Amino acid sequence: MKPITPAFPATRLRRLRRTEGLRAMVRENSLSPADFIWPVFVRDGEGVEEPIPSMPGVVRRSVDKVVQAAREAYALGIPAICLFPYTDPALKTKDCAEAWNPENLSNRATRAIKDAVPDLMVMTDVALDPYNITGHDGYMDETGYILNDETVEALVKQTLSQARAGSDIIGPSDMMDHRIGAMRDALEGEGFRNVAILSYAAKYASAFYGPFRDAVGASGAFKGDKKGYQMDPGNSDEAMRLIARDLSEGADMVMIKPGMPYLDICRRTKDMFGVPTFAYQVSGEYAMLAGAAERGWLDHDRVMLESLMAFKRAGCDGVLTYFAPAAARVLNG
Numbered sequence: 001m002k003p004i005t006p007a008f009p010a011t012r013l014r015r016l017r018r019t020e021g022l023r024a025m026v027r028e029n030s031l032s033p034a035d036f037i038w039p040v041f042v043r044d045g046e047g048v049e050e051p052i053p054s055m056p057g058v059v060r061r062s063v064d065k066v067v068q069a070a071r072e073a074y075a076l077g078i079p080a081i082c083l084f085p086y087t088d089p090a091l092k093t094k095d096c097a098e099a100w101n102p103e104n105l106s107n108r109a110t111r112a113i114k115d116a117v118p119d120l121m122v123m124t125d126v127a128l129d130p131y132n133i134t135g136h137d138g139y140m141d142e143t144g145y146i147l148n149d150e151t152v153e154a155l156v157k158q159t160l161s162q163a164r165a166g167s168d169i170i171g172p173s174d175m176m177d178h179r180i181g182a183m184r185d186a187l188e189g190e191g192f193r194n195v196a197i198l199s200y201a202a203k204y205a206s207a208f209y210g211p212f213r214d215a216v217g218a219s220g221a222f223k224g225d226k227k228g229y230q231m232d233p234g235n236s237d238e239a240m241r242l243i244a245r246d247l248s249e250g251a252d253m254v255m256i257k258p259g260m261p262y263l264d265i266c267r268r269t270k271d272m273f274g275v276p277t278f279a280y281q282v283s284g285e286y287a288m289l290a291g292a293a294e295r296g297w298l299d300h301d302r303v304m305l306e307s308l309m310a311f312k313r314a315g316c317d318g319v320l321t322y323f324a325p326a327a328a329r330v331l332n333g
C-alpha cells in the first residue's frame with residue numbers, strides 16, 4: 001500500500017478524528033465477543049469458586065460452576081470456552097495416566113458443558129503438565145531431557161479421551177514434534193472427522209506463564225524451565241517454520257503465545273499463511289493489567305479493550321483471554 005497524502009492543508013489527517021461518529025466510520029478494526037475464547041480453570045468439589053491471588057478476578061470453579069460460566073459465556077456471545085484442570089496432587093503420576101482417564105476433571109466438565117450448552121464450543125488442552133509429577137509437558141528421562149516420541153504417544157491418548165468426552169477443539173500446548181500429525185491420524189482413525197485442532201504452534205518459553213502455573217497447581221513440583229521444547233524468545237523465522245509444519249500436519253487453526261509481547265509474530269503469521277490465527281493473552285499479561293488496575297494505576301476497562309484491539313490490528317482472528325466475559329459485557333453495553 002502506498003498512501004497518497006497531498007500537502008497541508010489539503011491533507012489534515014485530524015479531520016477524520018474530530019467526532020466519535022467520524023472515528024467510528026473510519027475505524028479499521030473492531031472487537032466483538034465473537035473474537036474471544038475464554039480460558040477457565042476447573043477444580044473438584046461443588047459450588048466452589050476459589051480466587052487465584054496472582055490473577056485478580058479469576059477463579060477456579062467446580063464443574064457445576066463451570067457449567068454456569070458456560071451459560072454466561074454463551075449468553076454474552078462468546079463462542080468458545082477452554083478448560084484447564086487443577087488436578088489433585090494425589091492423582092499426579094510418572095505415567096500421567098489421569099490425562100486420559102475418561103472421568104478426569106476436564107472430561108467431566110466437557111460432558112457437563114456440552115449437555116447444558118451444546119452450542120458453546122469446548123476447547124480442551126493437550127499436554128501432560130497438569131498430571132505430571134515433574135510439572136513438565138512431557139515425560140522426562142534420567143538426564144532431565146523431555147522425551148518427544150514417548151510423550152506424543154501419551155498426547156494421542158489424551159486427545160482421544162477429550163474427543164470422546166465431546167471436545168470440539170483440541171488445543172495441543174505441549175510443543176512436541178509431530179504431535180499434530182499423530183493426533184490428526186488418531187482422530188480420523190476413530191471417526192472424529194470434525195474435531196478441530198487449534199495448535200499452540202508458536203509457543204515461547206515465557207516468564208509470563210507464572211500465574212497460570214499457580215492456577216493449575218503445576219508450580220510446586222516444577223523445576224528449571226521449558227526451554228528444551230518451548231521456543232526461544234529471540235526467534236521469529238523459527239515460528240514460521242513451526243506454523244508451516246503444524247498446518248501441513250493437519251492443524252485447522254494456529255496460535256501464538258504469549259500475545260502482547262509477540263504481536264510481530266501474529267502479523268507475520270497472518271501475512272504469510274492467511275489461516276485462522278489466534279493469540280493467547282496469557283496469565284502474566286492478564287496479571288500485569290488486572291493487578292495494576294486493582295491498585296488504581298491503570299483504567300481496567302480501557303486497558304483491557306486496548307490490549308484486545310491490538311490483537312485484531314496485528315491480524316488475529318481471535319484471542320484467548322481471561323478478560324473474555326468482562327470485555328464482552330463492556331462491548332455488549
Ligand SMILES: NCc1[nH]cc(CCC(=O)O)c1CC(=O)O
Pocket residue numbers: 125126127128129137173174208209210211212213226281282283284
Ligand atoms: N501446557 C501448559 C500450558 N498451557 C497453557 C499455559 C499458559 C497459559 C497462561 O499463562 O495463561 C501453559 C503453561 C506452560 O507452558 O507452562
